Amino acid sequence: MEAVCPIDSQFADEISAILKPPMPHQVQEYFDQLTTTREIRGLKVRQNGEHGKGVYADVDFEEGDLVLKDQMLAGSQHSSNKIDCLVCSFCFCFVGSIELQIGRKLYLQDLGVSTNNECERKPFSHIPKETCQIDSSDGEDDSYVVDHRSSKEYGSSSSKYRTPLPKEIVESLMNGELVLPYSKQFPLPSVISCPGGCRESYYCSKLCAEADWDLFHSLLCTGARSKSLNKEALLKFIQHANETNDIFLLAAKVVSFTILRYKKSKAANLEKEGKCTTDSCNLSLLLEAWKPISMGYKRRWWECIALPDDVDCHEETAFRMQIKELAFMSLQLLKAAIFDKECEPLFSLEIYGHIIGMFELNNLDLVVPSPVEDYFLYIDDLPHSDKKEAEITTRPVLDALGDDYSVCCEGTAFFPLQSCMNHSCYPNAKAFKRDEDRDGQATIIALRPISKGEEVTISYIEEDLPFEERQALLADYGFRCKCPKCLEEEL
Numbered sequence: 001m002e003a004v005c006p007i008d009s010q011f012a013d014e015i016s017a018i019l020k021p022p023m024p025h026q027v028q029e030y031f032d033q034l035t036t037t038r039e040i041r042g043l044k045v046r047q048n049g050e051h052g053k054g055v056y057a058d059v060d061f062e063e064g065d066l067v068l069k070d071q072m073l074a075g076s077q078h079s080s081n082k083i084d085c086l087v088c089s090f091c092f093c094f095v096g097s098i099e100l101q102i103g104r105k106l107y108l109q110d111l112g113v114s115t116n117n118e119c120e121r122k123p124f125s126h127i128p129k130e131t132c133q134i135d136s137s138d139g140e141d142d143s144y145v146v147d148h149r150s151s152k153e154y155g156s157s158s159s160k161y162r163t164p165l166p167k168e169i170v171e172s173l174m175n176g177e178l179v180l181p182y183s184k185q186f187p188l189p190s191v192i193s194c195p196g197g198c199r200e201s202y203y204c205s206k207l208c209a210e211a212d213w214d215l216f217h218s219l220l221c222t223g224a225r226s227k228s229l230n231k232e233a234l235l236k237f238i239q240h241a242n243e244t245n246d247i248f249l250l251a252a253k254v255v256s257f258t259i260l261r262y263k264k265s266k267a268a269n270l271e272k273e274g275k276c277t278t279d280s281c282n283l284s285l286l287l288e289a290w291k292p293i294s295m296g297y298k299r300r301w302w303e304c305i306a307l308p309d310d311v312d313c314h315e316e317t318a319f320r321m322q323i324k325e326l327a328f329m330s331l332q333l334l335k336a337a338i339f340d341k342e343c344e345p346l347f348s349l350e351i352y353g354h355i356i357g358m359f360e361l362n363n364l365d366l367v368v369p370s371p372v373e374d375y376f377l378y379i380d381d382l383p384h385s386d387k388k389e390a391e392i393t394t395r396p397v398l399d400a401l402g403d404d405y406s407v408c409c410e411g412t413a414f415f416p417l418q419s420c421m422n423h424s425c426y427p428n429a430k431a432f433k434r435d436e437d438r439d440g441q442a443t444i445i446a447l448r449p450i451s452k453g454e455e456v457t458i459s460y461i462e463e464d465l466p467f468e469e470r471q472a473l474l475a476d477y478g479f480r481c482k483c484p485k486c487l488e489e490e491l
């Protein structure tokens, strides 16, 4: 039976106001303000293009130039990736030390917590991989993506043939008693605990901890100082997301972000105007709180999700219904955990579905390269005698780590400006992390000279695929590409 959410009909007018695409002048105002406050130079968002919004160069860029660093609006690390990498829950930079990163991973591996990388995601975890910020397709310049695991130098164990380290060694790596040779060359920020007291979120600085608390986490924290309605319900919501699709954790962040913004502006209004408080929804405040999210391109998740390869097209309707039910189940759990009467329309399936659909349709992979990879490469590059000496300590560690000795931080995020970039199969820019890009911001680099006034385009898919395959993949984004390359190949 199809999932039916009563809030959808009860708040139909509010929901349609929230989901109504913003007017062109509102979009322009928002992006002009965003680029000014973030001091983004050389780019403009314009709406007069063929495909809705687009990003245009406002200066000339040379090949290899940094075009954009885009701070995410909301993002989260994949649940499965949390075993491999300990990162700041706000900016996603690696924290602690090389030893802590390694010791913690080995400890969790030994506990039997399964690692589950991008290729082995759960059945419902369907996010197009083609949009990955690490474009390893050309294998040339993506230095940190090179598969050093196959290197004969390490001649290493596959994950099946790991050689475990004694428990005491793993513990001494975690508690800092064992210092690996040359690891001081790769300093990481100290680990800051969650101000709410949960043991799931960690930070690289007090600033990040406070920002996360104010923007998202205070409602979603499972610690003693959480502001959630019901912590048990919250734990159930988190468990359901971890078992089905961790995109729900990100959707919850968006809901929490909007509620917290609403509360803040309501409190500011009260202070300014001294009006007495009511429990009813103030729609204009809710629309204002939702504004940053309203700028993202959205459709309902169950309608825009690409049909997985293993689902027969005859089963499409049943599949989409199942996805809708899954979203409804998640929403019910979230509602029990953080429901807010004044923001009730946000708990409609319509809005929840559109939030998740927004993550489905935009370019949103969050990737941060691992310093553990840099560390082992450094050891490998040492002069022979130094290397031999260092390897007395590092080789057993590497053998214990096995094939997956270093894993990037991976997740999903919504980048406000990158998500305005349209696709081309002959793009003039691409998402690419340089050596210095060590946090979750999206980085866009020019692939060739881009002249002032030209649209900045990226490829949502692997652009070297044959024409028909490209079009099939782009159909998942709801369009047929008519870029010069496609027009030429179509003939």
Ligand SMILES: C[S@@+](CC[C@H](N)C(=O)[O-])C[C@H]1O[C@@H](n2cnc3c(N)ncnc32)[C@H](O)[C@@H]1O
Pocket (backbone or CB within 6 Å): 051, 052, 053, 054, 296, 297, 361, 362, 363, 418, 419, 420, 421, 422, 423, 424, 477, 478, 479, 480, 481, 482, 483
């Ligand atoms: C990430 S958004 C890009 C920004 C979008 N134009 C907007 O107005 O928000 C992706 C959506 O933009 C549109 N789009 C992007 N590139 C396109 C292209 N080359 N041809 C047609 N539509 C495109 C499609 O609707 C796609 O689902």
